[in-house]
Amino acid sequence: MFFITYLRRELRCRMRQAVFIALGLALGVGLVVTVAAASAGVNKAQSGVLSALYGVGTDITVTGNAPPPHYSSAGSTQPAKVTPPSKNGQTLQISPGGGAQICDNGHCVNAAGRTYDRLIPPYQEPISASTVAVVARLHDVAAAAGVLTLVDSAITYPANSAGSPQLATFTVDGVGTGHTPVGPLAAATISSGHFFTAADSHADVAVVDSGYAASSNLKTGSTITINQVRFTVIGIDTQPQETSPPDVYIALARAQTLATATKNLGGSVANTVNLIYVAAASAADIPVVQHEISRRLPGDIVTAAGSLASQVTGSVSTAARLTSDLGKWVSVLVLIAAFAVASLLTMAAVARRAAEFGTLKALGWPTRRIIAQVLGESLATGIAGAAAGIGLGFAGAAIIAAVAPRLSATAPSSTIGSMQQVIQAGGTALGNRTVVVPLSPSITIGVIVLAVILAMAGSLLAGALGSWRIARLRPAGALALVA
């Protein structure tokens, strides 16, 4: 085909210029791809942060409010009423001699060589477990799951008075034994053993997060002590990388029983949860669902992902601003420069080839045929630029992935308000929760298509400007230039 032959010969003959234009476009496109990849990575990190704070697939969370001075309420979200502390479980007291002693049902022993183990629920109003069903039945709610988040805190006293007590804590989530599309286990995969079954509702069995299992040398069949009760590990689960899951899961009913049995708790958590995960039927339904839950549960904190996202601070937010502001504008400037260079070089090439185009016009070539030839050459250069740009973009994304530090995000824990978050914050930033997520730039098909479109647009712009000159070229004038 003559068109292809002519195009190929021209590009080969003007290889240096074609390569220069293609590289210019590639640089611009590559930068756009890199920034888009970084932006996607930051978005993914942000999404990861929200998942970590929220749980994968969760749109809204409901948590109890901070309690009044006399904390209680037996499974109700109604105003609390004072109830006496539980008479069950251990208490830690100071002996008349000044040493620590562990008391159990009025019988006290010296704490030396013993472990004082208790299960602590969050310092917030519990929510009746029946509320979960009420929320789940709301219009536009796809699913809801209630969780009782707890912290097991064990203080081990040395046998002799020379040493100091050792504190060990881990987080425990009481979860439903059936599978739900939301909740702390929604995105988990079991790497060993199995999840809970309906028969495990009151059993002393636990599923342990793989990270905690590795650090505590636990495996399926091992035992773990929670509130002085030995639980058998029936499964090891793995959560998505960016999430920060609890360490141990036990059946919700068992968690309620254990937490209720804890003495000096300040109230009962029987038949309660302290966190409800809610998934809306669609993203558009989230505001309506949030409003409806807030209306029905006026005493509780209802938080949507969007409002939480706006409260997230830290390097992930800085990176998001960097990619959306600086990265975007640098890309735009480089693209404009690349387009301008491509256009100027194409215009110059057309000027240099005036005699050639004049000759073609003298031979009877219609102007549109000549323009098609020039546009074809520009498009071919654009395709090369797009390919090189995508390559540069992948390289840029790989470099970012290799050198970028892990991003941190801090969210005020009041948005969720569980004790678990306070513990996971390391106790250093009470009231805030910091999650560290990796920055993994990702190049999607959409970005690749965008790169191709941009390179094509740049080359077509250059070709169009060249074509404009050709259209204005009078054959006699062009031939006179040669003479």
Add this chain to the structure above:
Amino acid sequence: MYKLTGVTKEYQKGRAVVGALQGVDLTIADGEWLAVQGRTGHGKSTLLNLLGGLDRATGGTVELDGTDLGALRETQLTRLRAQSIGFIFQTFNLIPTLSAAENVEAALIPLRVSQAGRKARTAGALESVGLADRAAHLPTELSGGQQQRVAIARALVKEPKVLLADEPTGNLDEDTRDDIIGLLEHLWRDRGLTLILVTHDTSIARRAQRTGVMTNGHLTIRQESPNL
């Protein structure tokens, strides 16, 4: 047949208006060979451009077979050039990136000739100018005479009625010049072309049927040879 009546052509040069042609009247019969001589800048190439539909007259009419070229739209003029008029230039004007055969083939592109037809006609045209064995060569790999032969093949491959040659031997040595003029004369006789040839060379002009001389935009027919 060409019929030029009171043809003028003016160019704007800064604020001044330059008259390149000033009332040219001329009739060129079909199959005639007209040589046009004159000093540089006296309107020879302008006349050729108007005859070839590469430019438009400022005044008067240029008719080819009864069609006023000045009244045609650009697309019609382009089609006319593609079908009926062949050009040969002093600087050959071959496309440097295309081979000899591809340069010749380029003249058939606007005529929508099939690829097989283009190949056959290109081969025939190169054969007729004695360059069948140079078909794959790039212009830079050919001598000046060979390049002009390729240009002649390109002009003739579409079998035009009119061949316009603007100093076709201006860049050639004496021997090559004679070869090229001999070839043109042969093709003119053989194909019954209307040949209008601009030249500085009087010996070439003498071989034409008629010779016109351009002086300050005016054309004077000086010689009518026995060929007429």
